Amino acid sequence: MPRSKPSQTMITSVSAEPLNIPLYEPFTISTGRVTALRNVLIRVTLADGTVGLGEAAPFFPSGGETQETALAAIHGMIPLVQGQDAAHWRALAMHLTDSFELQETARTGMEMAVLDALTRSWEIPMYQFFGGAETRIETDISIPIEAPKHMAELAQRYAGSGAGVLKLKVGSQVDDDIDRVLAVAEAAPDCDLILDGNQGFTPTEALDLIEGLADEDVHPILFEQPVHRHDLEGLRFVTERAGVAVAADESVHTAADALRVAKMGAANVVNIKIMKYGIVEALNIATVCRAANIGLMVGAMIESRLGIAASAHFVAGFGGFRYVDLDTPMLLAEDPFAGGFEQDGMVYDLEQVRAGHGVTLK
Numbered sequence: 001m002p003r004s005k006p007s008q009t010m011i012t013s014v015s016a017e018p019l020n021i022p023l024y025e026p027f028t029i030s031t032g033r034v035t036a037l038r039n040v041l042i043r044v045t046l047a048d049g050t051v052g053l054g055e056a057a058p059f060f061p062s063g064g065e066t067q068e069t070a071l072a073a074i075h076g077m078i079p080l081v082q083g084q085d086a087a088h089w090r091a092l093a094m095h096l097t098d099s100f101e102l103q104e105t106a107r108t109g110m111e112m113a114v115l116d117a118l119t120r121s122w123e124i125p126m127y128q129f130f131g132g133a134e135t136r137i138e139t140d141i142s143i144p145i146e147a148p149k150h151m152a153e154l155a156q157r158y159a160g161s162g163a164g165v166l167k168l169k170v171g172s173q174v175d176d177d178i179d180r181v182l183a184v185a186e187a188a189p190d191c192d193l194i195l196d197g198n199q200g201f202t203p204t205e206a207l208d209l210i211e212g213l214a215d216e217d218v219h220p221i222l223f224e225q226p227v228h229r230h231d232l233e234g235l236r237f238v239t240e241r242a243g244v245a246v247a248a249d250e251s252v253h254t255a256a257d258a259l260r261v262a263k264m265g266a267a268n269v270v271n272i273k274i275m276k277y278g279i280v281e282a283l284n285i286a287t288v289c290r291a292a293n294i295g296l297m298v299g300a301m302i303e304s305r306l307g308i309a310a311s312a313h314f315v316a317g318f319g320g321f322r323y324v325d326l327d328t329p330m331l332l333a334e335d336p337f338a339g340g341f342e343q344d345g346m347v348y349d350l351e352q353v354r355a356g357h358g359v360t361l362k
């Protein structure tokens with residue numbers, strides 16, 4: 001284990017500022033429409049001078065946070081964080097959860113910056129800190145809800161640039177969704193498809209969609225959160241009948257939720273997002289899932305290279321994630337950051353990272 005004197009990894013200062021990046025094109029899901037990333041950049045400085053970077057990615061429709069509330073929450077955390085030793089990161093994260101439970105993305109950004117500073121100070125890459133299971137991961141790429149023709153064009157373009165898995169947002173009208181999915185399947189016949197309902201269906205509508213696609217010989221590899229997050233019975237109803245793997249996303253907010261999903265047999269897979277509950281709780285959820293033989297998926301909010309790199313290190317370090325949905329940097333028209341991973345097609349390679357998550361400001 002790397003060692004350092006506690007005083008060297010003492011947190012001496014924390015700062016936060018807006019992080020605004022335009023998207024190439026507006027992105028629509030069933031809960032909202034986004035034209036720009038409006039996140040928060042967090043810097044944590046240690047006594048030895050090491051600086052760690054973190055990103056908070058508030059998204060009002062899912063967590064009720066905005067850029068403004070996230071900035072305010074991070075400023076409110078400063079008295080709890082300054083003077084603490086980054087080496088005690090689990091205790092620090094739990095302390096933040098006690099006071100800022102609902103400010104999830106703000107807490108995640110702080111945890112990310114603290115762990116980046118710590119692992120940079122210790123001179124180990126973050127993926128090794130999390131276990132060092134793998135050094136490469138391959139992401140899917142998402143296609144927004146648009147007219148079928150436009151979705152087919154995007155699918156063809158992504159398949160041409162090496163995408164093996166396309167993720168589609170569904171959850172509006174079953175017939176329209178079938179048209180869109182068929183258009184994509186026809187345009188990119190060699191790609192696997194993940195459907196994300198974002199809670200948009202009733203259980204029977206969800207099955208109608210899967211059966212309608214099966215009639216055309218289209219079989220998605222995964223169906224994410226078809227029904228409302230609190231309807232675990234409905235989720236199990238779909239899981240038992242769909243004939244394709246079903247993932248819980250919005251239904252899982254804590255390790256206890258993951259345990260409930262596992263006990264009920266409500267889903268085959270859990271989509272884990274560090275931005276939804278923090279890195280420590282994400283580790284707890286991943287551990288519950290592994291113990292319960294629930295498949296691991298990773299997703300993200302609309303995050304820049306910074307947040308996505310942290311998730312990539314988490315996933316590669318823990319290992320065994322079957323579904324990877326970390327494509328949002330490819331939606332951004334600008335990249336203020338460098339490093340974190342080397343990208344080849346849809347593969348993120350972490351092997352060159354020497355310390356922390358490796359992301360720096362350009």
Ligand SMILES: [Mg+2]
Pocket residue numbers: 196198224225249250271299
């Ligand atoms: Mg989802």
